[in-house]
Amino acid sequence: MKNKVSIHWFRQDLRIQDNPSLNHLSKNYENIVCVYILDEINCDRTIGSASKVWLHNALEDLNQQLNGNLIFLSGDPLKVLDELTNFFDVEEISWNRCYESWTINRDKKIKEYLKKKIKVSSFNGLLLWEPWEVLKDNGTPYKVFTPYYKRGCLSKPPPREPKETNLKIYDHNFKQTSLKDLKLLKNKKWEEKILTNWKISEVEAKNTMKSFFLNGVSDYSEGRNFPSKKNVSRLSPYIHWGQISVNTLWHNAMKISRTINSNSAEVFMSELGWREFAYYLLFHSPNLQTKNLQNKFDRFPWNNDERFYNAWIRGKTGYPIIDAGMRELWQTGYMHNRVRMIVGSFLVKNLLHDWRRGEAWFWDCLFDASTASNSASWQWVAGTGTDSTPYFRIFNPITQSQKFDPDGAYIRKFIPEIKKLPNKYIFSPWETPINLQQELSTIVGQDYPRPIVEIKSSRELALSAFASIKQN
DNA sequence: CCTGGAGTTGTCCTA
DNA sequence: TTAGGACAACTCCAG
Numbered sequence: 001m002k003n004k005v006s007i008h009w010f011r012q013d014l015r016i017q018d019n020p021s022l023n024h025l026s027k028n029y030e031n032i033v034c035v036y037i038l039d040e041i042n043c044d045r046t047i048g049s050a051s052k053v054w055l056h057n058a059l060e061d062l063n064q065q066l067n068g069n070l071i072f073l074s075g076d077p078l079k080v081l082d083e084l085t086n087f088f089d090v091e092e093i094s095w096n097r098c099y100e101s102w103t104i105n106r107d108k109k110i111k112e113y114l115k116k117k118i119k120v121s122s123f124n125g126l127l128l129w130e131p132w133e134v135l136k137d138n139g140t141p142y143k144v145f146t147p148y149y150k151r152g153c154l155s156k157p158p159p160r161e162p163k164e165t166n167l168k169i170y171d172h173n174f175k176q177t178s179l180k181d182l183k184l185l186k187n188k189k190w191e192e193k194i195l196t197n198w199k200i201s202e203v204e205a206k207n208t209m210k211s212f213f214l215n216g217v218s219d220y221s222e223g224r225n226f227p228s229k230k231n232v233s234r235l236s237p238y239i240h241w242g243q244i245s246v247n248t249l250w251h252n253a254m255k256i257s258r259t260i261n262s263n264s265a266e267v268f269m270s271e272l273g274w275r276e277f278a279y280y281l282l283f284h285s286p287n288l289q290t291k292n293l294q295n296k297f298d299r300f301p302w303n304n305d306e307r308f309y310n311a312w313i314r315g316k317t318g319y320p321i322i323d324a325g326m327r328e329l330w331q332t333g334y335m336h337n338r339v340r341m342i343v344g345s346f347l348v349k350n351l352l353h354d355w356r357r358g359e360a361w362f363w364d365c366l367f368d369a370s371t372a373s374n375s376a377s378w379q380w381v382a383g384t385g386t387d388s389t390p391y392f393r394i395f396n397p398i399t400q401s402q403k404f405d406p407d408g409a410y411i412r413k414f415i416p417e418i419k420k421l422p423n424k425y426i427f428s429p430w431e432t433p434i435n436l437q438q439e440l441s442t443i444v445g446q447d448y449p450r451p452i453v454e455i456k457s458s459r460e461l462a463l464s465a466f467a468s469i470k471q472n
Numbered sequence: 473c474c475t476g477g478a479g480t481t482g483t484c485c486t487a
Numbered sequence: 488t489t490a491g492g493a494c495a496a497c498t499c500c501a502g
Contacts, residue, residue: 136500136501138500142499143498143499144479144498144499144500145479145480146478146479146480147501151501270480274480337481338481341481345482386499387479387480387498388479389480389482390479390494390495390496391495392482392483392493392494392495393481393482393494394482395481395483399483400482459483467495470495
């Protein structure tokens with residue numbers, strides 16, 4: 001046993017603690033080799049620009065925790081792992097499962113191949129319930145969230161309790177590899193700026209959880225709707241990259257729920273449930289990212305006007321709440337959940353753009369972008385999913401911002417050029433009397449754009465377009 | 473097989 | 488000023 005080596009393959013589980021695969025190996029082996037493989041060969045699309053930045057920093061932290069023993073390689077994991085098993089005297093290799101169809105197919109192939117030589121194991125380190133375990137009585141998958149979550153998930157045995165990993169660090173003698181060789185960083189100026197609001201490490205993931213449970217969660221169910229309040233967890237990137245396990249969050253939230261009066265901890269848990277549901281939909285509908293779940297939307301007359309799209313991605317639509325959200329995304333790699341719905345509804349239903357273009361932009365810009373959550377959420381907001389918002393539910397950017405950013409703090413933070421406008425006009429700058437615009441040197445059409453579409457008429461256009469694809 | 477209640481997050485108009 | 492219904496009809500789900 002002494003010289004025998006095992007390999008843990010890091011993927012979407014960039015943590016030491018409560019890592020089922022690492023836990024398994026550390027129980028049985030003294031020597032664990034840890035490897036990360038950047039796979040740009042099998043993937044159906046490369047990871048987004050913001051994601052690469054997060055990944056780079058998360059790997060750096062992980063490597064530090066491993067005393068510099070994390071091996072960084074890129075290429076086809078089958079070949080890479082094959083080489084590693086030739087170099088070391090490997091008895092077992094293991095990893096935590098991923099759920100995109102391309103990863104499932106790839107991993108299956110790798111498993112079949114390596115099994116001929118060594119022991120291969122995989123674990124659930126990403127989800128609370130495996131997608132194939134939650135089914136209706138008739139054996140088919142759920143399509144609606146509430147019954148999926150309440151009857152499907154909550155009636156199952158509770159998710160596994162988190163477990164500390166007791167890992168002995170193994171100083172291996174494999175050739176020196178460098179994180180830099182993965183070439184994840186490119187645009188230094190933007191990368192520095194986008195990182196100013198984040199600390200990317202496993203410890204910081206835990207700190208973020210603690211401070212959320214201490215300060216944010218008690219008023220989460222109401223406060224989470226207000227982008228300038230501190231009631232959202234901002235845990236999504238850490239969760240996505242596996243720097244904290246959902247099991248840790250679930251069981252801690254459960255404890256908190258017994259100590260507070262509101263139902264806020266349960267609401268937070270159901271948000272974890274929505275993440276589960278996204279992975280569930282992806283598993284049972286592998287084309288979630290590219291195909292409308294309701295195929296009648298395949299004949300929807302999207303407009304896809306480039307000028308509209310460019311104004312949207314740059315945060316220059318003339319609607320402050322939309323522009324603030326899109327700039328938050330670009331500047332911080334994150335967007336508040338309510339604002340994601342507002343900008344999504346606007347792109348699809350006021351600008352009549354195919355949700356897949358929005359999904360692609362979010363994929364490139366979000367630190368927390370996962371194929372599962374990103375695609376499922378866009379299908380929800382577009383109304384193309386099976387369990388999604390009805391087509392006539394169109395968010396009004398003005399009333400939404402009046403309601404959820406009542407003092408305009410969020411808008412002013414991300415659109416400094418209109419910060420001098422009084423509250424009366426901050427949600428609809430074009431209504432500011434011209435003499436006031438001059439007095440405040442905030443000229444609409446010059447310092448800040450006029451609205452690119454009119455809300456009322458674009459809404460009516462959308463309603464008739466949606467009516468045109470009705471079943472008969 | 474049939475039945476009936478329900479479906480994350482809205483808006484607008486009318487009385 | 489405010490509360491309630493229309494917006495559309497469909498599919499899902501469980502008894």
